[in-house]
Amino acid sequence: MEHYKSVHPLKYYQDYLAHDIRPDGRGLNKFRNVAINVDSISSANGSTIVRIGNTCVVCGIKGELGPPKAEEPQNGFLIINVDLPPLCSSQFRPGPPSEKAQALTAYINNIAQRSNIIDLKNLCIEADKLVWTVYCDIVCLNYDGSVVDACLASLIGSILSVTLPKVHYNAETSVISVDEDIPIPLTVLCKPIATSFAIFNDDIILADPCGEEESLSNGTVTVIIANDELHSIHKPGGNTLSEQQIQKCTSEAKERTILIYKLIQAAMKQR
Amino acid sequence: MEVDADAEEILNADSLKCELNTLSRADGSSVLCQNKTVMAAAVYGPVEVKHHKMLIDKAYIEVIYKPKCGISQIGDRLFESIIGSICETAILSSFYPRTAIYLIIQELQDCGATLACSINSTCLALIHAGVAMNFLFAAVTCEIHSDQNQLSQFQQENRKSEITFVFENTSDRILAVDSYGEISEVEYKDCLKKCRNSSKVIFKFYQDMISKYATKM
Numbered sequence: 001m002e003h004y005k006s007v008h009p010l011k012y013y014q015d016y017l018a019h020d021i022r023p024d025g026r027g028l029n030k031f032r033n034v035a036i037n038v039d040s041i042s043s044a045n046g047s048t049i050v051r052i053g054n055t056c057v058v059c060g061i062k063g064e065l066g067p068p069k070a071e072e073p074q075n076g077f078l079i080i081n082v083d084l085p086p087l088c089s090s091q092f093r094p095g096p097p098s099e100k101a102q103a104l105t106a107y108i109n110n111i112a113q114r115s116n117i118i119d120l121k122n123l124c125i126e127a128d129k130l131v132w133t134v135y136c137d138i139v140c141l142n143y144d145g146s147v148v149d150a151c152l153a154s155l156i157g158s159i160l161s162v163t164l165p166k167v168h169y170n171a172e173t174s175v176i177s178v179d180e181d182i183p184i185p186l187t188v189l190c191k192p193i194a195t196s197f198a199i200f201n202d203d204i205i206l207a208d209p210c211g212e213e214e215s216l217s218n219g220t221v222t223v224i225i226a227n228d229e230l231h232s233i234h235k236p237g238g239n240t241l242s243e244q245q246i247q248k249c250t251s252e253a254k255e256r257t258i259l260i261y262k263l264i265q266a267a268m269k270q271r
Numbered sequence: 272m273e274v275d276a277d278a279e280e281i282l283n284a285d286s287l288k289c290e291l292n293t294l295s296r297a298d299g300s301s302v303l304c305q306n307k308t309v310m311a312a313a314v315y316g317p318v319e320v321k322h323h324k325m326l327i328d329k330a331y332i333e334v335i336y337k338p339k340c341g342i343s344q345i346g347d348r349l350f351e352s353i354i355g356s357i358c359e360t361a362i363l364s365s366f367y368p369r370t371a372i373y374l375i376i377q378e379l380q381d382c383g384a385t386l387a388c389s390i391n392s393t394c395l396a397l398i399h400a401g402v403a404m405n406f407l408f409a410a411v412t413c414e415i416h417s418d419q420n421q422l423s424q425f426q427q428e429n430r431k432s433e434i435t436f437v438f439e440n441t442s443d444r445i446l447a448v449d450s451y452g453e454i455s456e457v458e459y460k461d462c463l464k465k466c467r468n469s470s471k472v473i474f475k476f477y478q479d480m481i482s483k484y485a486t487k488m
Contacts, residue, residue, distance in 0.1 A: 099348055102345045229453050231453055234448070235447050236356045237447050242445070
């Protein structure tokens with residue numbers, strides 16, 4: 001069986017899928033177990049570790065004070081960076097960020113911006129003088145499929161858990177005083193959660209694909225849901241899907257989002 | 272191909288202008304003007320491939336997106352990855368094993384819906400290059416504004432969300448979707464219907480372009 005898998009990986013998968021089961025024992029629309037741990041890194045302002053099966057992602061948030069952009073003197077900054085180091089998978093090499101990491105960073109930044117995760121005006125301390133820059137660094141430790149799901153869940157967990165110290169700005173003397181004793185949480189407006197699917201042979205859709213399934217599949221679909229509303233569908237090419245298939249992915253994603261919300265809430269209580 | 276009156280709302284045939292064969296050195300090239308957004312695309316290929324990028328069973332496809340000023344940034348990488356995987360499905364890459372196909376897209380003017388315009392100009396350049404394809408593809412962007420009415424192209428301040436659909440011409444299935452911002456189910460269905468109708472305008476436009484240039488090609 002081992003040899004069959006390494007010689008003919010696609011056929012090996014198809015044989016399983018013909019019986020409506022996947023090699024890891026899951027049904028076609030079954031998700032892997034998710035574990036969420038909030039505030040695991042004490043030196044960060046907020047952090048979350050998310051595990052989806054073997055996929056493991058850490059997000060840490062750091063707040064920095066700085067001047068705002070002249071065009072938007074009222075707005076702070078939310079800067080998200082996704083790192084896919086060589087540690088997480090053999091497909092990534094050391095050196096500058098891979099194309100995949102850059103595309104993922106761009107996608108998650110777009111989501112954060114267009115779905116209004118936080119109001120950037122809340123990061124303002126003194127207009128045109130001093131604002132918070134919130135750096136969210138997401139590092140993948142183990143790349144085994146559905147990394148977008150893990151990245152976004154860890155980002156939302158971290159943003160919910162982050163506290164920034166109270167800052168006083170004296171406009172006359174430009175003196176900044178930071179009061180570490182008064183932690184202020186961020187107001188989170190929207191909590192988008194991603195759910196990924198892989199397309200196999202035109203009509204088979206696998207929920208929450210693992211790394212192997214992703215690389216053998218003919219494309220992926222990522223659905224992002226927040227507050228039971230669709231916030232993004234990202235299907236970059238791959239095999240074509242019918243309207244109904246996309247609809248089905250959306251409704252499955254809605255159910256799963258509720259589960260992830262519950263897990264984040266439970267993790268928030270436990271810390 | 273019949274075109275619904277609905278389609279006119281997002282995109283009408285008059286707003287599409289295109290010129291093929293603009294670059295003499297490229298194997299295929301196009302400049303597409305969709306409303307006011309203008310994109311140029313060039314196709315080089317099938318050409319020799321660098322050894323470490325060679326695929327033994329199909330062509331290696333690389334997309335390079337150049338913004339109109341400055342160096343390309345991470346947002347452009349996302350565009351490249353979307354266009355790249357669309358082309359990987361559309362191009363019959365198993366026809367050209369151990370070769371490379373390079374697609375270069377140059378942004379000339381950005382008035383919104385740059386992704387849709389660059390996908391369409393890529394398709395036109397591929398047609399012009401005579402690369403074997405499974406199907407043609409057309410992208411349409413639809414913006415949903417806070418006051419519920421939809422419009423393509425113009426980047427307006429009050430837009431709530433936007434969605435880009437990519438369709439193929441052999442079936443009514445969806446090749447790619449990319450959306451940002453909150454969209455309700457009703458809005459999604461409405462956008463899909465309008466975009467699908469508009470895609471027929473684009474496929475008709477492709478036909479016209481081919482018949483116009485086929486005599487010269």
